[in-house]
Amino acid sequence: MTRQQLVEQIRTKKSYLIVGLDTDITKIPKHLLSTADPIFEFNKQIIDATRDHCVGYKINTAFYEALGIPGWGAMEKTAAYIPSTHFKIADAKRGDIGNTSSQYAKAFFETLQFDAITVAPYMGSDSILPFLEYKDKWTIVLGLTSNTGARDFELQKAGDELLYEKVLRTTAQWGTADQLMFVVGATQASEFTNIRAITPNHFYLVPGVGAQGGSLKDISEKAMNKEVGLLVNASRAVIYASGGEDFAVKAKQIAAAYQQEMAGYLK
Numbered sequence: 001m002t003r004q005q006l007v008e009q010i011r012t013k014k015s016y017l018i019v020g021l022d023t024d025i026t027k028i029p030k031h032l033l034s035t036a037d038p039i040f041e042f043n044k045q046i047i048d049a050t051r052d053h054c055v056g057y058k059i060n061t062a063f064y065e066a067l068g069i070p071g072w073g074a075m076e077k078t079a080a081y082i083p084s085t086h087f088k089i090a091d092a093k094r095g096d097i098g099n100t101s102s103q104y105a106k107a108f109f110e111t112l113q114f115d116a117i118t119v120a121p122y123m124g125s126d127s128i129l130p131f132l133e134y135k136d137k138w139t140i141v142l143g144l145t146s147n148t149g150a151r152d153f154e155l156q157k158a159g160d161e162l163l164y165e166k167v168l169r170t171t172a173q174w175g176t177a178d179q180l181m182f183v184v185g186a187t188q189a190s191e192f193t194n195i196r197a198i199t200p201n202h203f204y205l206v207p208g209v210g211a212q213g214g215s216l217k218d219i220s221e222k223a224m225n226k227e228v229g230l231l232v233n234a235s236r237a238v239i240y241a242s243g244g245e246d247f248a249v250k251a252k253q254i255a256a257a258y259q260q261e262m263a264g265y266l267k
């Protein structure tokens with residue numbers, strides 16, 4: 001999906017919501033456990049219920065990998081079920097020596113046909129460049145993450161700047177804003193203005209609203225650019241809005257509420 005298509009979809013729907021499919025077999029409603037593929041069945045109903053309110057889905061691969069082959073199967077089926085109109089993110093946080101990253105890129109961009117993948121920048125340029133060779137796909141580099149551990153490295157000084165600032169400035173040179181995004185945690189409000197100043201044109205994938213307590217208002221007011229430039233993810237707050245048989249109805253209500261709030265922030 002091109003940047004222009006993404007922006008158009010956001011403008012049309014008045015939403016920059018990404019629904020996170022962090023589907024945990026221990027948290028899905030019990031009545032689904034007797035179906036042939038409970039994880040896929042849950043995702044399918046969540047997608048059907050929320051698709052009008054969001055612009056994409058983020059599959060957190062950990063929840064699928066944890067289940068072995070059945071989990072991988074559910075991920076493949078879910079990825080194929082996501083409508084082609086929607087942005088499809090593999091939240092896999094990969095990155096390794098070059099020839100290994102090439103295989104990760106092939107797995108997620110070609111075999112599973114995701115539009116985007118999250119990658120960790122710690123190993124440097126040769127670990128990221130194989131993803132960026134796919135010019136029509138999106139590489140989403142961890143910038144400033146939402147977790148408390150962001151203080152351990154990302155918010156430490158690296159010379160005369162913070163490590164995350166160095167990551168943003170350096171990786172922004174490796175690809176264009178048409179193929180590179182950054183993860184910016186919604187919980188890191190004090191840094192939003194600075195981050196936008198360093199990377200004025202990039203899209204951000206913003207996790208951390210909902211269950212982690214980040215503010216949709218803060219990120220929207222401080223980091224939106226003229227092309228919106230934000231994809232805000234909510235996982236648990238949407239998909240586990242109810243643990244009962246009405247889970248999809250409740251997920252739709254929460255997704256619609258995010259959409260409505262987002263519509264108010266769009267310039």
Ligand SMILES: O=C(O)c1cc(=O)[nH]c(=O)n1[C@@H]1O[C@H](COP(=O)(O)O)[C@@H](O)[C@H]1O
Nearest residue numbers: 060091118145146185207211212234235236
């Ligand atoms: O890359 C991510 O998506 C990510 C980066 C980050 O800094 N923080 C973060 O929470 N995430 C992911 O975003 C999702 C957040 O889930 P909820 O807190 O349930 O909305 C999970 O899939 C996390 O793995």
